Amino acid sequence: MTETNTKSTAKDMRPGAVALPRGAVQSALGQAPKRVVGRPMPLVDGVDKATGRGKYSADLHFPDALVGRILRSPHAHARIKSIDVSAALALEGVRAVVTGEDSGVPFGVLPIARDEFALAREKVRYKGEEVAAVAAVDAWSAEQALERIRVEYEPLPAYDDPYAAMAEGAELIHAHRQRNVEREVDHEFGDVSAGFSASDVILQESFFTPEVTHAQMEPHAAVAIWEEYEGRLTVWCSTQVPYYVHLSLAATMGLDMSRIRVIKPMVGGAFGCKTEALSYELICGLLARKAKGTVKLVLSREEVFYAHRGRPATWTRLKIGVTRDGRLQAVEAEVVQRGGAYGGYGIVSILYAGALLSAIYDIPNVKYHAYRVLTNTPANGAMRGHGTVDVRFAFESLLDMLAARLEMSPIDLRVANLIQAPTMTLNDLLVNSYGYPECLEQVVDASGYRDKAGKLPFGKGVGLAGSHYVSGASKPVNRSNMPHAVVTMKLDTDGSITLFTGAADIGQGSSTVLVQIAAEVIGVSPGRFRIVSADSALTPKDNGSYSSRVTLYVGNAALQAAQGMRDLLFEAAARGLQVFPVDVELVDDEFRLIADPEKKLSFNEVVELALDYGGTLMTKGTYATPKITQGGRNYRGAGVGATPAFSYSAQVVEVDVDIRTGNVKVEKVTVAHDCGYAINPLAVEGQIEGSVWMGMGQGRQEETHYENGLPKAPNLLDYRFPTIMESPEIHTIIVESNESGGPFGAKEAGEGSLAGFLPAMANAIEDAIGVRITDLPLSPEKVYAAIQRARKAQAEAVPAAVASAQASGKIAR
């Protein structure tokens, strides 16, 4: 994979666009050249990872730790009639057995959908659900104990098809969800029928995107220590949101939060599956308490497929109306998501899918009707690009189909519908900085799209698509008046600065970004920093690492904390030099008199001055989203989709289709991402490449199907995520639209470029061989079957139709 990185400052192509002022925070810092931010910096924990020195949850070694193992349901839907654990408890080496009896308080990430128990009670709802768990002295003893647990089940009708689950008379998976519908959404903004009436061309198409999973490198793992005398619990676990684990442990174990400490070690990837607290973390705590000791619980890869929380199988029917000159008049989407057996993030996912129809193009009328359906499969949840990916595939595919009908370039169709930012969308989302036009222009130019589309030899094709994503959800799921992010900072006699944050670095590089921001603001070298991330006993509470919120939210808090620290240091330096703070500068970790650089104090001398009489310096910074970014209040679900800033992305995918195997080689991807400002261009580039690559996995080859209630391929051999052999050349272009609400102008970088890949690939295949595929993945067998259908249709078509299709280039050139 070659990487070329071009960085460009956004220039506004749109007429009458208003340049947004930089935030007050940045103005105060002036226009001094940046020393730390805006420069590529290797991740602060990079060496730990590369050398293996870093400790992940499963690496934590406690000599007295028991091994935890989980008994899972072999039934997709059944009543639990009885559980007998006596034989398991009698086995030598077994120290504790827990079942649903041990925890009767439900949990769930959304306060409005707490429908899960740590271990199943009364019913099981999918194959693989946790029924009981054992802590024993070794893994084989635990395994044997599981086999000795007798569970009597009464099977119930089970559904892996959401349409069957929604049918009249279907067995209810949860008694309080009628027709197994977790949430029905019916939104209309503007007047869609009027919009279609005003349209010259209306196209409607059905799309299907199967379930996919995160396939993160590190399986779920936890260690729990119960201190019996003190009645206290400490849990280390691989999580994106220690705070959610903390809340859920307290609720399900009936403990006061003050008695629990949650620590996040290094995390080897998460992509959304470690956002919600998961049963295994709670089971680990329950086992430790019951065994009065230490329990380590590490899931197998297969068990990760049962914990799941991935992207749901989604059926999308999309209808778009445009005028002859390509102006969008109306969009109507009907979406069904197969949610799995528990609510989880489901309500948010189904609302996101509708909300994010908006905020990338100017759409005057939009209607969204959708169902999130409960089924007897593992629960779905958040996955990189949460909510937007499947619908964006449909949208950007249909745009290309419309462009063909209008005999218009796919670029021109998109450009004809750009937003005039800043603006509020119909569904009350604030679009502030908007680098999408620049992204489109950059990828089209860099890829040579105009010279390639429709002009490459048969079998080779090029496709374009756009996407966008939020920079954090403006309204946290647990509503409160607390700030959304808090950072504290400590400076002591050793002259090192420790930055404390509850935000979890899960491999995305958030700790590095926070250090860069703080180092830039204070003016010291990044090496002076240590960062303590996500330990509830040490770090401020944080809502965690999800929906790409950390750089903007926690970055702003870090910026404020750093300003406080800077002020304290500069005041001390000024005292020492007997001048005003504004007369002092900090260069190479020395405080100098600007007018006479020979007059200076070393950093440590200033630290000593700053600590005199008061001791250790502590500062704090906070961030809360502005009200205007929090979405409308006049409709149900308005909080979802609202964000301080949207990121934008455009990409051009080039493919080579082998028509005899259906194998599609992705040869090159040119991608431009508007991240506002690249605090760490190296990390931003990595995030964009990762998004493209993950989009390629879903686009080209990944899928989870169920048969008899079981995933067909719950392993990394048959769940075929891409290898380096499938990895294309990726040319990344960073676009900087300068987001006024972001630290140094930064916003989202880690998810927004995923969704565009899928439709860009489908569009490229259409360009290559004249075949439009509307269901994913674009796997060899899918593409081969589509080719056979085209071949058959062509053989059966009347000669005139063939001639016409040939003339328009739609069948072959």
Place this chain on the structure above:
Amino acid sequence: MTYPMRPFELHRPADVAEAVALAGEYPGAQYLAGGTDLVVNLRRRIAEPDHVIALGAIEGLGEVTREGNALAIGARVTMAELAAHPEVMARLPMLAEAAGIVAGPTIRGMATLGGNLVLDTRCRYYNQSFFWRQANDFCLKKDGSVCPVAPRGSFCWAAFSADTPPVLLALDAVLELTGPKGGRKVPLRNFYGNDGRWSIGEADGGLLPGELILRVRIPLPQAPWHGVYEKVRVRGSIDYPLAGLAMMVRWKDETAREIAELRMALTALNPQPMMVPGTEVFSGRELDPDAVAELSRLAGRTGKPMRTTVSDPAYRRAMIATMVEKAAARLAPGLGPALLQQARWA
């Protein structure tokens, strides 16, 4: 953690005699070489031996030696070694090719030729954890009584999915075996049986209890074979073949593409690797698009893909013809464009 293994006793014999004696002493014991197949199966409890005999300490099984007009390859030669061995690359490039695209680099560094020859047959209902198989009521091959692939039959359709055996079949390889009852030589063509439960061990020449492959002997004829191996898979690495084809030809007149002898063998489509019968009639014919079409039909009659992989059997069936075309195009330069033209529509 991965699933814990059922405890077993591990033996580490110093030589072949001791290994074979241990196998005689402990019926049901399993040999362990690279472990890339067995260890996974132990964790999934589809292999449940009480005794495992590790061959790592035995010397002399890892060499490639020239013996007159034959090449003898030790059973513990790894796929990576085979793929990069100068003599193999020079004399039997099709074997190096097949070995070089087994799984991925890390597996090839461990997996051995002997292990590849006796790879356990594979099926998506069988290569699953104990929990998964239990939740699916097990299968005919292991712990159950019904084959989910063909529930009404009494036959196991698990597919033999190793890459090197079709090449070795077409090359007339002979296995040197030893066991508790002594040594013997078996042509590879007599080695495999056609039931996925015991495709190694059912046939006349199949492994007897406790038998061990020592070496694979491959004749090197005066007029060398030109051969290629085609492998269909979704990813360019890691994957087992969804279908595999070895095609070898000796030319009567290479520039005229006139065939003296042509052989084909298939893998991953049946419970055993299979020679495609009936290719003798192509002797004297030109390898042209018509001949390729006939060869495709012949191969299609031999390969019988079933629902043993997550990929659709119809796709694997269709790929048989594709593999024949691709192999023929590689063997007969100039044939490719004509075949590709044929594949296009409109």
